[in-house]
Amino acid sequence: MENSSLLTDKILLRLSPNDNVFVLIKSMPAGATFRLRGQVFHMEKSLGLGHKIAVRHIRPGEKIYKYGAPIGSATRNIQPGEHVHVHNMKSDYLPNFRRDEGR
Secondary structure: OOOOOEEOHHHEEOOOOOOOEEEEOOOEOOOOEEEEOOEEEEOOOOEOOOOEEEOOOEOOOOEEEEOOEEEEEEOOOEOOOOEEOOOOEEOOOOOOOOOOOOO
16 A cells, blocks of 8 residues: 555646646645656655656756746756756746845
8 A cells, every 4th residue: 555645746747748847736745755757756845836846857057948938947957856946947037036135
């Protein structure tokens, strides 16, 4: 019997076949596990609806694709199953602002 706390790829949606990220279709609590292409991953922190998870390894400088369109570039290596957000990608179209900038 499978552990009831094990979340499966049924919580992940690939919006386009060309995307290198999945999108969460529901929130994922910290400590949850999920399957991605048969491999089990563990989430270190809670993630909300709409957050991105890497489908495969993404190299620094490589474009991040969502909806079949580039939304930014990886700023470092991103491993399969890893959360993809401002800590490891940057927008190629809009500036990223941080609270400590301009002080």
